[in-house]
Amino acid sequence: MDQSHTSPESWATVTPADLVRSISRRLPSVLVTTLLVMLLIGGLLLAWPNQYASDGLFYARLGRGAVSMDPTTEPTRSVSLQESRSSEVNSISQMLTSREIMDRVVRKVGAREINHPRNWIEKVGNLVSSNEAKEATQQSESNNDRIETAQQLAHEVAVKKVAKAVTVTVPKDSYTISVLAKGSDPMLVQEIVQAILDEYGAYHVEAHRSNGSLDFFEQQSKDSRGAALASHEALQQARQDMGWMSAESAEKAIQERMVELEIALDKAESDLADSESRTKVLKQRLAGIKEWIPMETMQVANEAADLMRSQLYESQLNDGEKLAKVTTSHPRYKLLREKMSSGAEIVDSVGSERQQSTEAINPIRVKLETDYEVAMAKTAGLRSRRDSVSRSLAAAKQDAKRLTKDAVVLNELAWKAEIAENIYLDHSESLESTRLMHELDMQEMSDVSVIQNASLNLKKVGPPRAILFGLGGLLGLCVGVLQALVRDNPVGSKVSSNRDSSGRRKSDKIVVPMEAADEADSYSTADGLTHVSSDQEEEERSWVKVPR
Incomplete structure (x- = not known):
């Protein structure tokens, strides 16, 4: 029977017994296939270069980069420290794998050092990349352009190798960042990791730096200082022109003065009325006494x-x-x-x-005349005092009215001076903070510290040859079993059996060629039939009736 007529669904009818019989009949081929696959995988594992690892460790401490805002803005005065710190750690892990860090590492280590082949795999890769570089440089017209293009291509290749070799991990509920690099050269991977540790400090500072903020706040502080001085000078000049040192103190003084003048006026009017009454009585008494x-x-x-x-x-x-x-x-x-x-x-x-x-x-008249003159003089003095107090009170009221108008101007100038002073103080504080941050930036002091430098591990970390060789053996065994099943084709035998079962009703015996019968290996099936298989012609199947 032809195998091409076997459907894929027919393989689902294969039983473990069929699998065991196929393996037993094809055991030599299974062993040979397994051995060949294991030898192939073993050769690949031996040719596979060793892998070495180097790791370093960062610690993100709670510093100005985690809690401080941009010095040019201040949207809010409350900062979630825990959330900001966690976000900072995640940001650091992303920045460590950024293209900028890879570029800096390549520039520090050197693209030639990174691209130098150290095993046959890298040599093959460099051969392919060199062909691509030649095709790219041929499009350049001048020699300088070719050199620049070649350098850019070499730089890109080195960046890709570094990005492929470096792995950044952040442990859960931790503020440490681990940097791991793997490669065939332990010295190179250590140099790459150390370059990342060294370059990230400056990169982190640059990321948190606000360029131009120092000059901005210096100019703002200078302008606000000039505005504050001008406001205070205008306020002092207005006070001098108006005659008030302070609207509040002047208002208080005028109020106290008006109260005192009103009290003095009441007292003067009372004393004047008393004196006038006394003078009138004395005059009447003088009129009735002889001189x-x-x-x-x-x-x-x-x-x-x-x-x-x-x-x-x-x-x-x-x-x-x-x-x-x-x-x-x-x-x-x-x-x-x-x-x-x-x-x-x-x-x-x-x-x-x-x-x-x-x-x-008459002495009585003399005394009365003296008292009368004194009373008249006192009355005149009290009247003059009353008029003076009245004029002073009227002047105080006029001053109060003038102060009410002038206080509006003085208060406005005072508010402007206070606002200008507060702005100047805020700008000065921001300027000092910016200067401090600028000095810290110039010293490249960041809140990310290296707590473990790049390690040098001369013990290989890969590949796991024993495990891979064991997996290769399993793969070879699977391939051997698969080829045994394909060659033995138990599915085709069952299909032929199902088709010939209907023909047994018409004929008790099927004629089998003698050449195939002599060379066939027969075995009895469950329905009493003997399955005859020829080694030379596997596609031909014959069934004979065996007497019970």
């Missing part, structure tokens, strides 16, 4: 009476002479007699003595 009062009375000669008698005597003499010259019946006689009589009566009415009184100024 002069008699002090002493005595009897003295009345000189006037004597003079009057002398004059009367002379007048009577003259009148007597005139009376003698006239008659009694003359009209003048009667007049002269009446004149003489009236003059005598007048002189007689005046006594020879008179009372003389001595008067003096």
